[in-house]
Amino acid sequence: MKKIRQxxxxxxxxxxxxxxxxxxxxxxxxxxxxxxxxSEHAVWKETKHxxxxxxxxxxxxxxxxxxxxxxxxxxxxxVCTACHYTIVQKDASDEGRAKAGPxxxxxxxxxxxxxxxxxxxxxxxxxxxDESPEHKKQRIESxxxxxxxxxxxxxxxxxxxxxxxxxxxxxxxxxxxxxxxEAGHPANEKFELVKYSQGSVRHRFYPPDITNNAKMTxxxxxxxxxxxQAASLVSASQALSGNGGEKYKAFQTxxxxxxxxxxxxxxxxxxxxxxxxxxxxxxxxxxxxALEGKDLSGEIGDLLPSEYK
Numbered sequence: 620m621k622k623i624r625q626x627x628x629x630x631x632x633x634x635x636x637x638x639x640x641x642x643x644x645x646x647x648x649x650x651x652x653x654x655x656x657x658s659e660h661a662v663w664k665e666t667k668h669x670x671x672x673x674x675x676x677x678x679x680x681x682x683x684x685x686x687x688x689x690x691x692x693x694x695x696x697x698v699c700t701a702c703h704y705t706i707v708q709k710d711a712s713d714e715g716r717a718k719a720g721p722x723x724x725x726x727x728x729x730x731x732x733x734x735x736x737x738x739x740x741x742x743x744x745x746x747x748x749d750e751s752p753e754h755k756k757q758r759i760e761s762x763x764x765x766x767x768x769x770x771x772x773x774x775x776x777x778x779x780x781x782x783x784x785x786x787x788x789x790x791x792x793x794x795x796x797x798x799x800x801e802a803g804h805p806a807n808e809k810f811e812l813v814k815y816s817q818g819s820v821r822h823r824f825y826p827p828d829i830t831n832n833a834k835m836t837x838x839x840x841x842x843x844x845x846x847x848q849a850a851s852l853v854s855a856s857q858a859l860s861g862n863g864g865e866k867y868k869a870f871q872t873x874x875x876x877x878x879x880x881x882x883x884x885x886x887x888x889x890x891x892x893x894x895x896x897x898x899x900x901x902x903x904x905x906x907x908x909a910l911e912g913k914d915l916s917g918e919i920g921d922l923l924p925s926e927y928k
Contacts (some may be wrong), residue, residue, distance in 0.1 A: 642711035644729035644766050649705065649722040651730060655738075656723075659822040662832065663722060666819050672720035675703050680803035687802035688795055698791055698799075702783035726768065726779050733765035770823075773843060774907040777812050777850035778900070784810040785874060786867070787854035793861030800866045808873040812847025813840055814924040838914040840927050845885055845910060845919065849894055849903040852878035856898035884919045 653660045663669050675681070676693040690696035693703060694717040700706055704717035705725060724730055730737075736758060740750040750758070759769065768775045782788045786796050786806060800806055817840070823833040835843065855875035859868060885891035890906040920928060 644732045645708040645711060645713075645715065646705050646724045646729045647731060647734065648707035648718050648724075651734065652723045656824075658824045658829070658832070659723075662820065662822040668721040668725075668820070670720070671703065672717075675720070684799050684802045684804050687798045698795055701788055701791060721783070726776050727770075728766045728768045730767070733762045733767040736762045736765060737767060773846045774850060774903055776816075777847050778854070780812060780815065780847075781810075781850045781854035784815070785851060785854045785858070786870070787858040789857065793858060793863035793867060796858075797864030797867040800870065801864060806870050808870055808877070810851075811844075811924065812850070813844045813927055816843070816847075817927065837916040837920070840923060841916040841919055842910045842913065844923055845882065845891070845915065846903075846907050848878045848881040849906050851875075852882065852894065853898045853900055853903050881919065881922055884922065885915060887915065887918060888913075 649660065649663065681693065685691060685693060685696065685699070688696070688698050690698065693699040700717055703720065705719040705722045706715040707718040708715040708731075711731070739758060740747055741754040763769065763772075768779070770776070784807065786800070786804075788796075817835060821832060821834075823835075824831070825833060851874055855871045855878065858871045859875065863871070879895050882891045882895050888906065888909050890902070890909040894902040894906050
């Protein structure tokens with residue numbers, strides 16, 4: 620009886636303090652990625668994401684917005700750090716500090732759980748060129764299971780982009796977002812994935828020429844555009860399910876309607892209409908998979924940003 624009581628107490632303790640059973644993944648910072656991804660790091664250093672770390676807290680209305688949400692420091696506010704900074708930890712027990720603007724892990728996921736797997740090419744001392752196809756497949760799948768978002772996982776990356784640029788984070792109450800907007804926080808309902816990702820942040824250094832920052836073909840751009848609209852639609856739909864203010868609702872409604880209008884042009888894939896009728900991550904992923912290998916530039920080519928048409 621005593622042993623059963625001890626087990627029950629232990630289980631209760633883990634329920635109350637789940638972090639003792641499982642530590643949340645944490646960011647290790649952009650320097651962790653620099654060793655193997657110098658070219659990507661160099662691109663990042665020229666972006667607004669990198670440069671904003673030093674001055675975003677000094678911009679117009681920053682103090683007013685902070686006051687509106689009841690905080691005093693952007694770098695110590697969970698609301699602000701969610702999008703504007705990379706919180707880096709030394710280990711699972713470390714509280715973490717804002718060490719950079721949005722960086723590698725902001726898009727590709729906190730690396731504490733997947734970095735070791737990502738860097739294992741089949742044994743000690745082996746490089747990417749030495750890795751077998753079987754091991755590479757296993758490595759990719761294992762890293763995904765541990766939270767890594769690979770560059771080919773376009774919907775997952777688009778979802779991350781929209782969570783901040785679309786003010787649609789599931790971990791921030793829409794009422795807080797509404798207060799930020801009312802206080803003057805920028806809101807760009809025209810954020811679009813192709814223009815954004817293929818502009819200053821483009822970092823596509825792939826074999827066989829890893830020195831070339833590759834540009835997308837027209838079919839690739841078309842597919843990425845559709846995935847971006849899918850992510851915007853789901854993001855806006857989820858944001859509208861909360862209790863944001865009128866200005867916030869108007870912002871999200873505009874995003875929702877624009878995404879629906881864009882996706883309605885994709886007449887060759889029934890998955891597009893299914894997503895419009897029932898916005899969800901599940902339906903968006905189905906559409907993303909249906910896009911593989913398709914050339915839909917003829918259907919949505921005119922909707923692409925002018926520089927990519």
